[in-house]
Amino acid sequence: MQKQRIGILGGTFDPPHLGHLVIANEVLHTLKLDQIAFMPNQEPPHKVRKSGTTESDRVRMLELAIRDNPFFVIEKIELERQGKSYSLDTIKMLKERNPDVEYYFIIGADMVEYLPKWHGIEELAELVTFIGVNRPDYALESPYPVQYIEVPQMDISSTLIRERCKKSFSIKYLLPDNVIHYIEENGLYES
Numbered sequence: 001m002q003k004q005r006i007g008i009l010g011g012t013f014d015p016p017h018l019g020h021l022v023i024a025n026e027v028l029h030t031l032k033l034d035q036i037a038f039m040p041n042q043e044p045p046h047k048v049r050k051s052g053t054t055e056s057d058r059v060r061m062l063e064l065a066i067r068d069n070p071f072f073v074i075e076k077i078e079l080e081r082q083g084k085s086y087s088l089d090t091i092k093m094l095k096e097r098n099p100d101v102e103y104y105f106i107i108g109a110d111m112v113e114y115l116p117k118w119h120g121i122e123e124l125a126e127l128v129t130f131i132g133v134n135r136p137d138y139a140l141e142s143p144y145p146v147q148y149i150e151v152p153q154m155d156i157s158s159t160l161i162r163e164r165c166k167k168s169f170s171i172k173y174l175l176p177d178n179v180i181h182y183i184e185e186n187g188l189y190e191s
C-alpha cells in the first residue's frame with residue numbers, strides 16, 4: 001500500500017493570511033500531496049507572542065481560513081502539550097501515531113535561514129522532508145536538505161496585519177473576508 005503523503009504547515013497563525021494559503025496550495029499541487037495539515041503551535045520556539053489572542057481565536061481563524069478547501073485540515077497536536085512547541089517532539093509523536101504517513105514540513109525562507117538553530121535539527125532532518133518556499137528578503141539556502149518550491153511571492157505577514165489593525169488601516173485582500181470579520185467582531189489586534 002502506498003504511504004499517505006501529508007504536508008505540514010506549522011505556524012503561529014496570529015492571524016492566518018493569504019501567504020499561508022497560497023504556499024499550502026502551491027506545495028499541495030506541485031508535490032501532489034494527499035492533504036495539507038495546518039498545525040498551530042502552542043508556544044513558538046523562537047519568538048514571543050504578544051498579541052493577546054487566545055488559542056481558540058487562532059484555531060477559529062484557521063478553521064474559517066481553510067473552510068472551502070477539502071484538502072486542508074487542522075492538526076492540533078501541538079496544542080495538546082504545554083511549553084515550547086519543538087518540531088522534533090511533534091514529528092516524533094505524529095510518526096508514532098501514524099506510522100504509515102510520510103511528512104513534508106513546509107517552511108518559508110525565513111525559517112529556512114533559521115533551520116541551523118532548530119532544536120535537534122540533525123535528527124529532525126532525517127524524519128521529514130523539508131519543503132522551502134521563497135519569501136521576500138530571505139535567502140533560500142541551507143546546509144540541511146531542503147527541497148525548494150517556487151511560489152508566487154507575497155510580502156504579507158501576520159505582523160503586518162496586526163500592525164495595520166492597530167492603526168485601523170485596511171487589511172482587505174490580505175486575508176480571507178471571513179477571518180477579517182472574525183477579527184473585527186472580536187476586536188482583535190486593536191491595541
Ligand SMILES: Nc1ncnc2c1ncn2[C@@H]1O[C@H](COP(=O)(O)OP(=O)(O)OP(=O)(O)O)[C@@H](O)[C@H]1O
Binds near residue numbers: 011012019107109
Ligand atoms: N508571505 C509568506 N511567504 C512565504 N512563507 C510564509 C509567508 N508567511 C508565512 N510564511 C511561512 O509560514 C509559516 C508560518 O508562519 P507564521 O504563522 O509565523 O506567519 P508569519 O507571517 O511569519 O508571522 P509573524 O509575522 O507573526 O512572525 C512559516 O514557515 C513562515 O515562514
Ligand SMILES: O=C(O)c1ccc[n+]([C@@H]2O[C@H](COP(=O)([O-])O)[C@@H](O)[C@H]2O)c1
Binds near residue numbers: 009010039086117119
Ligand atoms: O523546533 C524548533 O526548534 C523550531 C524553531 C523555529 C520554528 N519551528 C517551527 O516552524 C514553524 C514556523 O514557525 P513560526 O514561528 O514562524 O510560526 C512552526 O511549526 C514552529 O513550531 C520550530
